[in-house]
Amino acid sequence: MERRTIGAAALSVGAVGLGCMPMSWAYSTSRQRGDESLRAVHRALDLGVSLLDTADMYGPFTNELLVGRVLKERREDAFVSTKVGLLVGEQHIVANGRPGYVKRACDASLRRLQTDVIDLYQLHRADPEIPVEETWGAMAELVQAGKVRSLGLCAVGARGGRRSGARLYDTTIRQLERVQQVFPVSAVQAELSVWSPEALESLLPWCTARGIGFLAAMPLGNGFLTGTLTPGEGFEPDDMRARHPRFTAEMMAANQPIVAGLRRIAARHGEGVTPAQVALAWVLAQGSHVVPVPGTKRERWVTENAGAVGVRLSPEELAVVGELPGAQGSWE
Secondary structure, rough: OOEEEEEOOOEEEEOOOEHHHHOOOOOOOOOHHHHHHHHHHHHHOOOOOOOOOOOOOOOOOHHHHHHHHHHHHHHHHEEEEEEEEEEOOOOOEEEEOOOOHHHHHHHHHHHHHOOOHHHHHOOOOOOOOOOHHHHHOOOOOOOHOOOOOOOEEEEOOOOOOOOOOOOOHHHHHHHHHHHOOOOOOEEEEEEEOOOOOOOHOOHHHHHOOOOEEEEEOOOOOOHHOOOOOOOOOOOOOOOOHHHHHOOOOHHHOOOHHHHHHHHHHHHHHHOOOOOOHHHHHHHOOOOOOOOEEEEEEOOHHHHHHHHHHOOOOHHHHHHHOOOOOOOOOOOO
């Protein structure tokens, strides 16, 4: 597995990471199997997919517990990324950036993960009632205490139009500029994929100019870019795609030309290359500090995703991907 270096702290990770969220949160719970997920994490580490991305809110808490079972055996093989700042209630999610809470949450994550240090501790969401500098200062104290090695920030924003996302991350960039004055930002995590390229317009260049790593969330478009989803097949009620405007039967059908374009490029690279690998290769080509973090709970997809590092897209192919039709959602 190719290695990539992210952030001023020169953090070395596999070029493709593993998003652990689907193993216990946001996707069809009837298909979640603990043993299967554990095999997927072990397979990832076997392949050099070292960055394991989780959060205390996933489950909540159960995702960290699952990852911890692997870390207990293979801590040296893994780069552990988890998040703080969101609390899950019965029907709602709220931000909590109070310094005391952040420190308690870190200790709880360390216990669940069965480790004595977190490699990358990310602020999941800024608390609107607490100055972000205060939250970040508490996280910096965790670095000084030896409980955390580096800090990151998740950039979560509403989807914009494919070609009009220049202002989408203005608020995030302002937050980053503020916290950067308190303690260095090592990585930013935000959505980046063939059908959601908005980060290319301002956020990714901001990170590139400062040597900050970029973790590309949802690089396979919540599974759509794999070409394995059937329009109209539907999703379980607890699956976040059941309420997603790009995953109605009508919009999935309308967005098939995107997958078809990826499939055509995959065919050029020979038998066995998949649309998903082309989609990940496109993300990898956006910069040497960019690490896609596709989420999955199955060994099969872990193996396929890791294989994307061997797919090198030519400048012509990158241009073809860039010219694919924009993604449509039911709000449009």
